[in-house]
Every structure is written in C-alpha cells, then in structure tokens.
Amino acid sequence: MKLKLQILSLFLLFSFGFLFAQEMERSNLIWARTTSETITLDGVLSESAWQDAESFHMTYGENTQFIPGSGYRQEQGVAPSDPTDVTFKLLVNGNNLYLAATVMDSSVGGGLFNKFDGFLINIRNRAEQVTGGIAPPFEYFYGWVTEGWADPATGEVGASPGFFGWAAGSRDSIDSRTGLTNGEVWNAVTVVNGTSNDDSTPDEGYTVEFMFNLAARGYDVTKTEGDIVEFNISVYDADWQWPLNADKFSGNRAWWAGPWGNASSYDIVRIYARPDVTTSSGAVPEVGPELVFENGANFDDPVIDGKLDEDVWGKVKGFDIRYGDEELRSSYPGIGPWRSGQFQPEINGVKAAVVDPGDATIKAFFKGNMLYLGVDARDQAVWGNSQFDLWDGIRFVINDRAVQNADNVLEPRVISAVVDSLGQLMTADYLTTMIDSGSAQAALALNSGTTVNDFNDVDNGYSIEIAIDLTGLGYPADRGDGVLFFSATLFDGEKFDNAADNYGTRTWFFRESGSPAAPAWTFMDATKMVGGETAISDEVSAIPSKFELLGNYPNPFNPSTRIKFTLAESGTVKLNVFNVKGQKLAESVLGKYSAGTNEVQYTANHLSTGLYFYNLEFTHAGKRQVTKTQKMLLIK
The missing domain is CATH 2.60.40.1190 (Immunoglobulin-like)
Structure with missing residues (x-):
C-alpha cells in the first residue's frame, strides 16, 4: 500500500491539472x-x-x-x-x-x-x-x-x-x-x-x-x-x-x-x-454538454442556511423556470424545448385560474466533491402543505453513478425540498435518505416580507439551499468523469379563502420526475470557474485542426481506461506504452479512425501497478505523426 501511495502522490504532482479537465464523450x-x-x-x-x-x-x-x-x-x-x-x-x-x-x-x-x-x-x-x-x-x-x-x-x-x-x-x-x-x-x-x-x-x-x-x-x-x-x-x-x-x-x-x-x-x-454535415464534409461537429456547472474553488464554502447570500451565489449563472413562459422554454439548450413542460392537476376536481405563476431561478456549482444547488423562488403567496399537488418547493433528479435499477439503468435519485406548514423545510424522497446518512445538507429561508399560510398578505418568496456530497450519488472522490444527469421541477401551490380557487402547478426543466426521459447532459467543468463563462451551452465545435492526445480517464485506473484523441483527417492510430525507464512495453494498432474527436478503451491486464508513459502514432497516406507522451497510473 505504501508503494501505491508513493506512486499516486508522484502522479498527482505531475498531472493534477489534467485529471479534472476532461469531458466524457456523449453516449446518447x-x-x-x-x-x-x-x-x-x-x-x-x-x-x-x-x-x-x-x-x-x-x-x-x-x-x-x-x-x-x-x-x-x-x-x-x-x-x-x-x-x-x-x-x-x-x-x-x-x-x-x-x-x-x-x-x-x-x-x-x-x-x-x-x-x-x-x-x-x-x-x-x-x-x-x-x-x-x-x-x-x-x-x-x-x-x-x-x-x-x-x-x-x-x-x-x-x-x-x-x-x-x-x-x-x-x-x-x-x-x-x-x-x-x-x-x-x-x-x-x-x-x-x-x-x-x-x-x-x-x-x-x-x-x-x-x-x-x-x-x-x-x-x-x-x-x-x-x-x-x-x-x-x-x-x-x-x-x-x-x-x-x-x-x-x-x-x-x-x-x-x-x-x-x-x-x-x-x-x-x-x-x-444538418444540411452541411454530409457524407463528404469530414469529421462531424462535436456537440458539447447541454448544461455546465462551474467550479467554485475560488470561493469559500457557503453556509447551508437557505439564504443564498454568499458571494459565490451572486456570481453563479443560473437558469429560470417559469410556468406559462413558452418563450423561456424555447430558449433551453438541446432538446430542452421539447422535454421541458408544465402541468396543473385538478384540486378538488377543479383547475382554477393560475394568478401567480410559479417562477424561480436555479443555480448550481461544485467545489471538490460537493455539489451546491440553490433555488430563488419568486412567490407572492407561499404556502406550506403536505398535499403533493399543492407543494411549494423544488425537486431535482440526479442519476446515481453506481447503482442500477432492475432494467440495468442508472438509478434516478429524486431530491425534493419543500415548504412545510410552519414555514420550515420539509425534505422528501432521496434527499431525506442522504441527509440521514450525512451525505447532504439542506435549508430553507423565507425572504423578508414572507409569512406562510396567510390569505391576507403578499409574500416575497423564499430560497432553498442544498449541498450534496457526490460520493453519496456513486461518484468517486475526484468526481470521476464530471458528467451529471440533471433535471429540476418547480412546485407552486396556492390557497385562497374560496377553496375552489386553490391550485397547484409543476414546471420542469428537461424531466419532471425520476422515470420520464430525459435529463440534461451536464458537465462539472473544473476549468470553468464561477464568475467566468456562461453556464448553459449547446455549442457545436469545429473539426479539430490537428492530431492531439487529450489524455485518458479514469486515471489512476484498474484495469481499463479510455484514451481520447483528435484527428484532423482519417487514418490509422497505434498506441505505444513505456515504463519509467523509457523502455517500450507494448504497442497496439487501434485501427482506422475518422477525423474528429475519438476515444478508445485500453485494458492493462498484462501490466503491474505502476506509473507508465504512452503516446499515439498516426499514419495517413504514408505520413507518420507522434503525439506528445503522457502519463497514466495503474493501481491494482
């Protein structure tokens, strides 16, 4: 074990910046x-x-x-x-x-x-x-x-x-x-x-x-x-x-x-x-994530009190969820305009007029292994109610990366936080489980001017703050590939002196609950710091301009890792593996690849625990290129 720790420490010293900057290729x-x-x-x-x-x-x-x-x-x-x-x-x-x-x-x-x-x-x-x-x-x-x-x-x-x-x-x-x-x-x-x-x-x-x-x-x-x-x-x-x-x-x-x-x-x-992406146009454009969560490492950890008053929350870029706003929904990235929606259930057999539509801003960032979620709800009538269809609150759904259900699919974890009848936080679904196990915290704060369950005043909304230890959702201690499957649903329930006017609505971003399709493909990008670039992205990148080795993930690994690289033109790619003395231990022809960003799995069953170096060779029309050498760490 001591040898493994020494090797791991050496590897992290050389490669810390690379480990957290890779983005998994979208498999959907x-x-x-x-x-x-x-x-x-x-x-x-x-x-x-x-x-x-x-x-x-x-x-x-x-x-x-x-x-x-x-x-x-x-x-x-x-x-x-x-x-x-x-x-x-x-x-x-x-x-x-x-x-x-x-x-x-x-x-x-x-x-x-x-x-x-x-x-x-x-x-x-x-x-x-x-x-x-x-x-x-x-x-x-x-x-x-x-x-x-x-x-x-x-x-x-x-x-x-x-x-x-x-x-x-x-x-x-x-x-x-x-x-x-x-x-x-x-x-x-x-x-x-x-x-x-x-x-x-x-x-x-x-x-x-x-x-x-x-x-x-x-x-x-x-x-x-x-x-x-x-x-x-x-x-x-x-x-x-x-x-x-x-x-x-x-x-x-x-x-x-x-x-x-x-x-x-x-x-x-x-x-x-797209008409310009043809059978003769070269590599297909690379499509980025539908949502990006930024890195809050440059800020202090927020105090989980529900208030969203720390500097980091002021810098985090969020997105809005709003009942009845078709223009907003049409602006969502990717397939968001066709997956996001709204629903009004009947209350006592009636669908009353929605006079104060649900409206909130959702914010999220990560720091280390922690994912922080914030909700700023603009609500003129805040009600605490145990009846599901009259909830005021939020439901996030995030897929567990370690647990599969009976269909061998990543288990969706439903994380619900709502206002109770005393104006305090009520948790439900998997959030309660995570809090009980010590892998999450949550809090609610009523904004100044808000009183719960009062027919006679106009409220000023509320906020919810949630901190999730991602290891409680099956992620490794370094967040793994950084990919998160995410959605959010805003609950807005209103009650009146005339019970026939009571109503509740649900408005969601990408998926409503745990079973429907489809979550937003989200990337926790360690290279994008809070306060930097926009958080919602659906940009299609240009064709790569050169042959480049992007690295491997996971790293460290046992016994398999995936190697990612770019090609400006199609050709044959070969992998070379060396020990720390520079002696070649293995070479493998990976096959012919098209121009674009490519990925291949490498399994090192024949190698023992240790630090190794590797590069890729590319051949096209007799021309040979070799990438810069990178490091990978095998721990068995």
Whole structure:
C-alpha cells in the first residue's frame, strides 16, 4: 500500500491539472449525415453513402456503458448464448431519416411477445406537441410478432417481419394523422442471411433498412440550422425456438436510451442532422454538454442556511423556470424545448385560474466533491402543505453513478425540498435518505416580507439551499468523469379563502420526475470557474485542426481506461506504452479512425501497478505523426 501511495502522490504532482479537465464523450448522441444519393430500401445497403455514415454498435449486457438510459432485460428462458449484437448506421436524405441495422444472430424468427426478433422504436412526435407539454412518443414496431393483434404469419418459415405500432399494417393503407400512406410515413425491408423461423441450419444474422418521414413527426433537418431528432430503440432477440430447444431458448431485449415505443422512459438519443454535415464534409461537429456547472474553488464554502447570500451565489449563472413562459422554454439548450413542460392537476376536481405563476431561478456549482444547488423562488403567496399537488418547493433528479435499477439503468435519485406548514423545510424522497446518512445538507429561508399560510398578505418568496456530497450519488472522490444527469421541477401551490380557487402547478426543466426521459447532459467543468463563462451551452465545435492526445480517464485506473484523441483527417492510430525507464512495453494498432474527436478503451491486464508513459502514432497516406507522451497510473 505504501508503494501505491508513493506512486499516486508522484502522479498527482505531475498531472493534477489534467485529471479534472476532461469531458466524457456523449453516449446518447449521434449525427445522421446528409446525402444526396438516392437510398433504395432493399436491405442490401449497397449505396456508397452507407460507407460514410456514422455508426453505433450495441451488444446485450454491455450497452449499459451508454449512459444514462441504456439497459437490458432477460425476459424468457435461459441467459442468451447468442446475445444481441447490432450495428446501427444513420443517414438523412431530404427530410427522411434512414436507419440501417445489421444484426449478428444465429437464430432468427418470431413468436409471442418477448419471444421474437424485432425492433421497438420511438421518435418523439413534435407535430402533436401541445402548448406547455412535451413532445409525445410515436411508436414504430417492426418484428416477427405472432400475437393475434400482430401477424401470426410472421412465424412461418422464411417470413419477413411485420409492421406494428402507430402506423401499422399494410404499407398502402392511409395514415389518418397525415393523409399519407403508411409506407410514406415509414417503411422497412429486411434481408435474412439464413432462413427465418428455422433453426435446422444456424443463421448468420439479418439486415434491416428503415425509412422514417421526419416531416410527419414535426422535424425539418433540411433547414440551415438542422434539427435534433428525439429517438430511442429497443432490440428484441429470441433464440432457439424453431423448433423449441428448452435448454438454449432465450428471449431478451436491449435498448439504446429507452426501452419503450409508447412512452418516454429514462433517456433519449439526440440525432443531430444538418444540411452541411454530409457524407463528404469530414469529421462531424462535436456537440458539447447541454448544461455546465462551474467550479467554485475560488470561493469559500457557503453556509447551508437557505439564504443564498454568499458571494459565490451572486456570481453563479443560473437558469429560470417559469410556468406559462413558452418563450423561456424555447430558449433551453438541446432538446430542452421539447422535454421541458408544465402541468396543473385538478384540486378538488377543479383547475382554477393560475394568478401567480410559479417562477424561480436555479443555480448550481461544485467545489471538490460537493455539489451546491440553490433555488430563488419568486412567490407572492407561499404556502406550506403536505398535499403533493399543492407543494411549494423544488425537486431535482440526479442519476446515481453506481447503482442500477432492475432494467440495468442508472438509478434516478429524486431530491425534493419543500415548504412545510410552519414555514420550515420539509425534505422528501432521496434527499431525506442522504441527509440521514450525512451525505447532504439542506435549508430553507423565507425572504423578508414572507409569512406562510396567510390569505391576507403578499409574500416575497423564499430560497432553498442544498449541498450534496457526490460520493453519496456513486461518484468517486475526484468526481470521476464530471458528467451529471440533471433535471429540476418547480412546485407552486396556492390557497385562497374560496377553496375552489386553490391550485397547484409543476414546471420542469428537461424531466419532471425520476422515470420520464430525459435529463440534461451536464458537465462539472473544473476549468470553468464561477464568475467566468456562461453556464448553459449547446455549442457545436469545429473539426479539430490537428492530431492531439487529450489524455485518458479514469486515471489512476484498474484495469481499463479510455484514451481520447483528435484527428484532423482519417487514418490509422497505434498506441505505444513505456515504463519509467523509457523502455517500450507494448504497442497496439487501434485501427482506422475518422477525423474528429475519438476515444478508445485500453485494458492493462498484462501490466503491474505502476506509473507508465504512452503516446499515439498516426499514419495517413504514408505520413507518420507522434503525439506528445503522457502519463497514466495503474493501481491494482
């Protein structure tokens, strides 16, 4: 142990500034490049554009790395001996999205629900979004599903999948929502490398080519600024039931971001598309986080008394949440305008007029392992009430980085702080647990002029202050990759002499509660100090101008770490690892990479605890470049 501590101290001395400045690549985002080449929907993928399309590879059980919403479930039979292995590619042509799925599968076919091969897809329907609401789901369901409500014929030997969901049935039928044929709304063709519903000879897999009419869902990727398509996909995989082999039969599913087509759960894939990002335009632009929390290391720790009166709170840049303010919601970054919303429940069977809309500023920063959250609520009638629909207060949701739920998804932790009937703080949900365990503090302060539960005065609002030790949310002591999955909901309840006038509202930033999609991808940036740059960012960066090694994370590590680098052009990359004497211990050709920011996993099972040096070599058209050498620390 003494040796490990000495090595760690030496490493920190050399590399302290680097350890906390890295930003994890977003795993819920992909670009769909624009092509002018006609895509023939035949399941063959013979068009040259597919060779230049961005891709995403997903395998059952390993897809949980695509946080925060990707997961998997074992539904039937035994653990899969031939688990889901699929590669997706995306393109846009005009205002149509094309999706290719290449599935490696030795047993392809159909059956009852959770016993079939197929896809459950959700593209959020902005065409039917109502004022104040979020864009609802739209389900595309495609597979070999033999249920009576689906198509029993998909279970016949050699059959193709069927079309189900919300534009189901014959491709020639008219879709009542758009007046188009179903085939114009969406379509797909599958080619099986083998024979479906027949296990006498193992299959090699199948390829599906999808087309989705984006205009039908309210998107326009042809406009100059492009668009962000909200998407998730679940892959169903059933094996060895044609005929049934009980010892091998398995039915399971794995998903990217969210599992369902008819509901928005956990997370959403952001598919970026823009006319100038084409199959020949080079590296795709890098998209930054949707929200940035700044580093408060240059300020004293705030006293958690609810008052937000320390200097640091005056310097922190926040964002507003306001009931009924569509213009404000439309200014939120990324998919925020379509995920953020508001709701007014009935109180005693009535929805009364909202005369004092909920209105607050949310502020956040971090310092060391502590995350500080502040709420400045502008409320002319502050009420303390235990009835949920009449709460005054705040609910944050932050995903735990160590705990997974039954769907193998990062557990959303609900952190609620509200005004009680005495004008004091009432905590609820996971915040109470964290306070009891010593990993959080919280306080509420009534502003001057505010009295609680008084019909006869005009109040001046309140403030809430919360401090969270991030290790209580599964983060390592150095905040790890610095990524946080965050959302906030403002509660505003009002009571009157006439009980029929009572009302309550909820207004939220990105997600309302723990189960819906989707949180804001947030980065705790150690290089951005409180008092510096803006805290909300959705900037798309330019293509890198050079070959550069950005470092590795985690660092220290055991036994795997991820190495991040940039390329100005495509080429082959090789990794070299050296000991402290400069002797080369290993070299590995990592493969060919496109221009842009790239990341690769390195596993050091063959190395012992110690400090190592490494660099990358890049080769293109006979030209060779070598990066500066950096350090990494392996602690076993």
